[in-house]
Amino acid sequence: MEPVNVRRALLFVLVLMPLACGNGTISIYEKGDGGPEGGDAGANDAGADDAGDGGMEAKICTGQCVPFRPLGWSEPILVARTPGAAVECPPEAPHHHFTKYADLVAGPLACNCACKPSTGSCTLPATMTAANAACGTPDAVPTSFDPPADWDGSxxxxxxxxxxxxxxxxxxxxxxxxGPMEAVDEGCEVDELEILTGQGDEPTWGLTVVACEGYPESGEGGCGAGGKCAPAPAPPPEFRVCVYKEDDVPCEGENYTDRLVVYTGFDDKRGCTACECLPEVEGSMCTAMASIYKDDACVDPLLLGYPISSLKEACFDVSLVGPALGSKSISNVTYHAGACQPAGGEPIGEVEALRPSTICCRPKDK
Structure with missing residues (x-):
């Protein structure tokens, strides 16, 4: 080859080098050996273009290919649901999206009411009756020895x-x-110290749900027209591919069908109805000591400190018949408390889960 022609060939090679670098091929032609003007060169250019296009189509997803989201739902995210504490997001999807909860566990409260012992007062016997026969004798002739009305026992x-x-x-x-005494003005008050109101277990969640986001190194492409590339965490497979939507809604489509409704928290509206005490008093009693005197000034006793009560009338026989009944008095009046039945204290209300969202995941075998 002549020196001039060699110089021309080298110049031609330098011009073609930037173009050749685009497809990884460098060609050196001598003039007259089938250069760019030749048909073979055109064929080589066409092959280089095809190889370049093929390289774009051969892009590979470095995560996992998943179906596109249903319209109106979030982009696919990784979700872990665990019965204990929240798990950490995996390195493949390090961005924490949310932590929510599911399977609220809340039983009724334990409610209980109690009443204090009853309070009341006592009225004194309204009658005192002498008889011309021993106690319990039928057809005996009575004679009134009644105290005055509204007697205070003096x-x-x-x-x-x-x-x-x-x-x-x-x-x-x-x-x-x-005659018998009588217990009056009786009643009971609610015993606030003995009430077991609103006692129960704190509501808990059966599942803690963590959602994480991330992007594969390859980007979202590489899965063709049927899906997108999403992160693929390493085993154990705690995380699943899911989409979510606010509110309690059904899953849509055929790809994300495993449904779970999650919540941000709860509002405990449980309580107990008010306690009260029924008006009937059981077991109360009044007692006192009655004294009977022969004179009219309560000095010469015929009977001292005879026990009387509200349970029944009291009768005693005199040892020497026909004595004078000149005066009487009552002492040591005592009200003995009884009991009332409590009422109310019924469990009411419930625990309300707040702000629902619906998570729909790929089936476990997908």
């Missing part, structure tokens, strides 16, 4: 009976019956 000589007075041919005083 010494009273009302309806005194003289010594030796006869009734039906017999001494009027052989026995004395004292």
């Amino acid at each position: 010494c009273s000589s009302s309806n005194a009976i003289a010594a030796g007075k006869l009734c039906g041919g017999k001494p009027c005083v052989e026995s004395l019956t004292i």
Whole structure:
């Protein structure tokens, strides 16, 4: 080859080098050996273009290919649902998207009501009746020895009976019956210290749900027209590919069908109805000591400190028939508390899960 021609060939090679670098091929032609003007060169250019196009189509997803999201749903994300504490996002999807909860566990509260012992007061016997026979004798002739109305138990000589007075041919005083006392103004108050109201387990969640986002090194492409490239975490497979949407809604489409409704928290609206005590009092009683005197000033006793109560009337026989009943008094009046049945204290309300979202995941075998 002549020196001039060599120089021309080298110049031609330098011009072609930038073009050749695009497809990895460098060609050196001598003039007259089938250069760019030749048909073979054109064929080589066409082959280089095809190889370049093929390189674009051969892009590979470095994560996992997943179906596109249904319209109106989030982009596919990785979701882990665990019965314990929240798990960390994997390195393949390091961006924490949210932590929410599912399977709310909340039983009814334990409610209980209690009442304090009853309070009340006592009325004194309204009647005292002498009889011309021993206690319990039928058809005995009575003689009133009644105290005054609204008696306070202090010494009273009302309806005194003289010594030796006869009734039906017999001494009027052989026995004395004292009427029963009466418990009045009774009732019970709720015992706030004994109430077990609103006791129960704190609501808990059965599942903690963590959503994570990330992008494969290859980007979202490489899966063709049927899907997109998403992160693929390493085993164990705690994370699944899911989409989500606000509110409690059904899953859509055929690709994301494993449904779970999750929540941000809860509002505990449980409680108990108000406690009260029923008005009936059981087991209460009044007691006192009655004293009967022969004189009208409560000095000369016939009977001292005889026990009386609200349970029944009291009757005693006198040892010497026909004594005078001059006065009477009552002491040591005592109200003995009873009990009331509590009412109310019924569990009401429930725990409400707040702000639902629906997560729909790929089936586990996908």
